[in-house]
Amino acid sequence: MTTPLTRQSLAQLDAADPLVAFGDRFNLPEGVIYLDGNSLGALPKGAAERAAQVVTEEWGQGLIRSWNTAGWFEMPLKLGDKLGRLLGANPGETAITDTTTLNLFKALASALRTQKADAPQRRVILTERDNFPTDIYIAQGLADLVNSLSQETGVAYEVKLIDSEAQLRAALDETVAVVALSHVNYRTGSMWDMDQVTAAIHASGALVVWDLAHAAGAVPIDLNSADADYAVGCTYKYLNGGPGSPAFIWVNARHHERFWQPLSGWWSHKSPFEMADSYTPANDIRRFMCGTQPVTSLAMIEAGLDIALEADMGKVRANSLELVDLFIELVETRCAGYGLELVTPREHAARGSHVSFRHEHGYEIIAALIDQGVIGDYREPEVLRFGITPLYLTRTDIWDAVEKLREILHTNAWQREEYAVRNAVT
Amino acid sequence: MTTPLTRQSLAQLDAADPLVAFGDRFNLPEGVIYLDGNSLGALPKGAAERAAQVVTEEWGQGLIRSWNTAGWFEMPLKLGDKLGRLLGANPGETAITDTTTLNLFKALASALRTQKADAPQRRVILTERDNFPTDIYIAQGLADLVNSLSQETGVAYEVKLIDSEAQLRAALDETVAVVALSHVNYRTGSMWDMDQVTAAIHASGALVVWDLAHAAGAVPIDLNSADADYAVGCTYKYLNGGPGSPAFIWVNARHHERFWQPLSGWWSHKSPFEMADSYTPANDIRRFMCGTQPVTSLAMIEAGLDIALEADMGKVRANSLELVDLFIELVETRCAGYGLELVTPREHAARGSHVSFRHEHGYEIIAALIDQGVIGDYREPEVLRFGITPLYLTRTDIWDAVEKLREILHTNAWQREEYAVRNAVT
Structure with missing residues (x-):
């Protein structure tokens, strides 16, 4: 890159990216960077309303008739x-x-x-x-x-x-x-x-x-x-x-x-x-x-x-590749020396939309990250896994997540005893 | 029975029955007598709130963490x-x-x-x-x-x-x-x-x-x-x-x-x-x-x-038997001569909690009943089926349902062309 990679430069790219607006279509918790959408995706706006409609109107009022009238069949x-x-x-x-x-x-x-x-x-x-x-x-x-x-x-x-x-x-x-x-x-x-x-x-x-x-x-x-x-x-x-x-x-x-x-x-x-x-x-x-x-x-x-x-799948893929590249680059520059080893192929055609690293204390590191509001997950053996979902993740999210990872590695925060969450569902 | 069977006598029995209060635990549509709870049960109060909690809080806010924190596992x-x-x-x-x-x-x-x-x-x-x-x-x-x-x-x-x-x-x-x-x-x-x-x-x-x-x-x-x-x-x-x-x-x-x-x-x-x-x-x-x-x-x-x-299953069973007996008695007295033939065993030990009758125009009769707010269902061949759910059905409901059936049979209302609903799920 000709311009130095900074949070500000990434924010400028986000501001110019039409896909970033799709983030507003989801309800995400405050203070969380969600990197586990490859395990359980985020809540789309409209889903809660649809559930309420099924339960209260279609089931409660329509009862058995809804198999036909509400199109359940x-x-x-x-x-x-x-x-x-x-x-x-x-x-x-x-x-x-x-x-x-x-x-x-x-x-x-x-x-x-x-x-x-x-x-x-x-x-x-x-x-x-x-x-x-x-x-x-x-x-x-x-x-x-x-x-x-x-x-x-x-x-x-x-x-x-x-x-x-x-x-x-x-x-x-x-x-x-x-x-x-x-x-x-x-x-x-x-x-x-x-x-x-x-x-x-x-x-x-x-x-x-x-x-x-x-x-x-x-x-x-x-x-x-x-x-x-x-x-x-x-x-x-x-x-x-x-x-x-x-x-x-x-x-x-x-x-x-x-x-x-x-x-x-x-x-x-x-x-x-x-x-x-x-x-x-x-x-x-x-x-x-x-x-x-x-x-x-x-x-x-x-x-x-x-x-x-509604989204353009080609654009989603382009952003996914860019965000994973960014994640890898930031880990390899800003978290260098802490023993994280890339597991995911670098080649675009050879990878999907999540990125994984191996670390002997992977389990504890992920637990510390989750505690700090950066939600990835852990997979045996020793793998930290981060799902990249361009519909609701931006370049600055990636920056902030890696900064949190860097801080945890730098301060050895992952050694604290309370990090004993259990694995989530794939 | 020593007292004549009237809607009023049934209402008195309902008023003295502690199980009748369970009807308040369900949300049922106005103007409907629901006799298809053996196909799809009614909406209990609390279910819509639980769904909203799962979707909005546990999924939306808890995300993947809810597998552990919300007890999904x-x-x-x-x-x-x-x-x-x-x-x-x-x-x-x-x-x-x-x-x-x-x-x-x-x-x-x-x-x-x-x-x-x-x-x-x-x-x-x-x-x-x-x-x-x-x-x-x-x-x-x-x-x-x-x-x-x-x-x-x-x-x-x-x-x-x-x-x-x-x-x-x-x-x-x-x-x-x-x-x-x-x-x-x-x-x-x-x-x-x-x-x-x-x-x-x-x-x-x-x-x-x-x-x-x-x-x-x-x-x-x-x-x-x-x-x-x-x-x-x-x-x-x-x-x-x-x-x-x-x-x-x-x-x-x-x-x-x-x-x-x-x-x-x-x-x-x-x-x-x-x-x-x-x-x-x-x-x-x-x-x-x-x-x-x-x-x-x-x-x-x-x-x-x-x-x-919370309900006493023995009491639920007792009411079920009584309500089905009542349904049969009312059909056989008040709908006599219209060709309804009992399919369900009369013997208590030999039957469950729904009651069925055969009629050559069973399909059309059920469609007319549903149109009039009495929801039963139809099963091939020629069977009218009525689910008896004592948690949310009373003796007067049974009286009113059979009266509606009688009216439909008496006026041949089931011959009207618009009754062409399709069967519901068992």
Whole structure:
């Protein structure tokens, strides 16, 4: 940079940035710099009003009638279509329902069944050792279910873990049925090249499921352009849907009539109100639904989606890259010598929208930061993680956060005993 | 009765009834008699305030910290224990999580796996043809998953349907692994004798899952006294948890360490924040959880539970029986000759807390009733269904509802074309 990097120079850049105005669309607490929007996004204005409307009017006054009159029945697909516009989805390809973990189970089971018909020797689910653990656990649960209930001996379904793209490519042999990858890694922030990796997986004869939990709303995504098979993800991180808001599942339209999934609740039935005594799946994305959704938590998602759709995703991404670059530069200049080691890739194309550092006292440092109003989070082992959400973070926020980090490191404030908060949810 | 049955005589009984005061604990719309609390319960006072607190304070101000500071982490089990007191559960046996359909999948898969170890020839899931359809569909989905992915030929997992208790008892042979029954039938209101039927199922060597969707909060239940294995159910009917509020699962403590379930998300892991790359289940009811729950919808459940726990369940049951008897008597006297045929058992021990009638124009009659402010619902085929919720229904409500029904039948008002509402959610 030609001008020296100061808080004032950053404030000038903020003042000229149209995206900064989106900060007014959120209610954030005073005195807090929130760097954990990759774990739980901030409260959009309008969400509290929407919740009150659902509870007081639609539930309280409309009662059961609101399933029709307030559009509750349509919400999973209507909101799914809105969300889909951020994913490169076509209308009718996305549903908001259940949790990310459950949606991954549906996608993996569906992929295994399709492979069973075409290529029965493909019985491996390939995923990342460094994936968010629930993705590994649910794959293991699925394989274990089939293996344990089957009477057969011999080759069983298996979950294999890879540690790098080179290992992934080497592992793509004729035994692999499906590959489940997190587009952006929950800990490191590193990002797969969705187009190239999808193509490599398809070339090997396998199917792919992308977990977009740390990507949706954070980076530009085009699932159809990448020709992906399935995607799942959550709405409570960069999409600001609220705590535990229902997750999404996307299935490429070319698969809708063919693919089957085993969590075949009545919402996935072709005619749920006929009350038939045998299951006939819907011939569209409804096939990937299951049971009745939590209406209040579901309805609130719309407030965050509307803000995200108003923003220019390319501009969000540009700001995210700039803010992460700034964070790294400030840590490496103003916190030099304190032992923080960058974990996140520097290369723009190889990272998402959070930035992580390793430090042997990472846990205590994060606890001290939170105590001082700079909210990041901690991930085993030794990782300090900071979510960068350009819709409500500015350059001066980044400056102030790193200054607080510097002060804590400089004064050894993190050694104080009271810093014993427990980890938050990813 | 010695005194003639009049609206006035009923009003006198209401005035002397301490349970009637519980009606003030709910916000109900003016001019409505709500007979669909078995589909979506009414709005308890306090629920809207709790939702606002979660959204505005806990999410908006607390942000990610609220997982710890607002007790979000503990809610599924804390609320589960509260609910468990209505089910004859011991502390630590009940979790509120996911949907009824998904919890049934977990319970059935767990039961099949246990049987596989002890009695591998037991591969039949037995359930009722007249069960709520999603219960049949999810059993079929589970069997289909294992059968379709297995390489073996020969005997496969199978879902068999029974139509009566006699058929159930006859079907309990050495091939049956697990029996899934709805304690109270969603359409007819008929109720199984949980103690006797559980004993018969156990005597045959099978396990039992009780679906309590139309029973929890409606009738006295003692799962431990009945020695049941699993139970699932929903919180948005007689428990007044709100639209689509998360469901519950109960597992007898004697099974906690032994039973396994395949929807093995990170919330079921022994140490979810260790981020281990292989799955180790928790040794308690947490094993039956999966992913992050919708906090706002979950938190609101407490308002309804607190009211239910304050009421005397024996008194609720007594009023329910009296109100249903009254409904039947009034229909059979004041609506005689209009072709309504009672579907629900008259015998007290054989029914739950809703009452159903068959009529060839049932759909149109219900639509007319709803239009006139008497909200019941319709279920295929030709069934008018009325939920009786003594916490917010009085004897005079029943009188007024049947009078409205009589007027609609007498004037043929149901023939008017505009009555074309669509069915509501069960």
